[in-house]
Amino acid sequence: MNIIIAGDGEMGSHLATLLSGESHDITIINPNKSFLEEMYSHADILTMEGNATHISDLQNAGIHKADLFISVMHIEDLNIVACILAKNLGAKRCIARVSNIENLQPENKKLFRSLGIDNLVSPEHIASIEVIKLIKQTAADEIFDFSEGKLSLFSIKLDARALVINKSLKEIAKEQGDMGFRAVAIHRKGQTIIPNGETRFLLGDLAYIITKPEGIEQIMIMGGRSKIEMKNIMIVGGGRIGSNIAKSLEKDINVKLVEIDKERCYDLSDQLENTLIINGDSRDMSLLEDENISSMDAFISVTRDSETNILTCLLVKKYGVKKTIALIDNIDFIDVAQNIGVDTIINKKHIAASYIEN
Incomplete structure (x- = not known):
């Protein structure tokens, strides 16, 4: 997929890094040359010095070939203008970062779609939703939903209560039989580990587990957590x-x-x-x-x-x-x-x- 990102700061750089790891063709537009040099040195992306609210810069970036245009600059108005221009110049889909949560109301989102903005993203709104989920599912440290809630990614810090300490995934599977969850990553002492059957959970690990709703209770039991x-x-x-x-x-x-x-x-x-x-x-x-x-x-x-x-x-x-x-x-x-x-x-x-x- 050909993706163009208009972004400054941490959100733009993190998004570009995430998407570049999935075999997408990423171009990031920013007027700050030093920011672009930093991005180029750390991720497999194209960089372009320019302003995403300038028609000529969008055209030079190849906006007419973009499958997706994402504008996540700090100023909401610039994101809206950039997305409207991008859509009219040929981008297939456009996503804008907004700060005013009123813009997320259904009637307002409909108006933005008519202007060419397919999706609105508010970091503040998403953060508040994540906190609310954590309060309602108190045993987890982080929760991310996928596929409209059919799958959830949990993170759990493993302390002395966890039943999986010093056990490998193969041993856990043998004890538990058909597990309703899968460990996809372990964060340990500043390093991220992609686990295999021989990987053992250690005290202090931050384990990332993906599960269907019916597997949540089993995860909490294995993690030694109670609601x-x-x-x-x-x-x-x-x-x-x-x-x-x-x-x-x-x-x-x-x-x-x-x-x-x-x-x-x-x-x-x-x-x-x-x-x-x-x-x-x-x-x-x-x-x-x-x-x-x-x-x-x-x-x-x-x-x-x-x-x-x-x-x-x-x-x-x-x-x-x-x-x-x-x-x-x-x-x-x-x-x-x-x-x-x-x-x-x-x-x-x-x-x-x-x-x-x-």
Whole structure:
């Protein structure tokens, strides 16, 4: 497939790297020469210095031969313009990254399709959906759905409770008979391993397992995990992700949301019906103690500051919070955060890139 990506930053580079590994012909357009040189040195892709909102640059990139055009620049308006131009210049399918979640409403998506944009992707919306799934399926550390929910990819950090420690896949298959799941990757000490029948699971491994819905319970048993009943959760950060999570969960779970910006708290109080809005700094542990942090079943930190999200998740662990989830934009922090005790890491750009890939 001939794919052209208009992208700057981490999401564009990650998406290009993912797709280039699947034998697609990838071209990435960007006005930043140093970004393109970095991409060219790390992935099997073509690079073009140019602006995806300029007709001549799209034509020079061969847009008329593109099976797929994906625009994931930081500015929503540029993505929309680039996709409209690309479709009119001959691209077969177009996907645009958006930040305004209102654009994902069915009636709005229909309007965008009439303009030539086949799909809209919001990293914030996808990230909030992933967090909601993790709260509902509490034993997993990450969940990705495929084939409209017919398959799920779970990640589970193997601790001392796991029944598979020091066992090979061949031994597990012999014990379990017809397994309803398959191990597809193991992340161990910064390295990714593609397992075979002789591969053994070790303490501390992050195992990626693909399964049908009926295999989920077996995975949890083998991973030594039990489902946590979610009654009380605390969310830190009242931006798009935090407010979406609260709105989705507040009907069934007691939700507290901590937001440092007073004006934003007023907005949130109008948007959310059953969520307790708290104006304060989540790094102030006396505030969290006053809000009974020790009674929380889950703690979700989704502020714009990766360091704050990691720090607060670590601090609340000593109060007995069962599950912590941190939003991390800086990929350099991901391995560190997992190794020092944060249960689940959410990187919205990586999740969105994987969503587009699938």
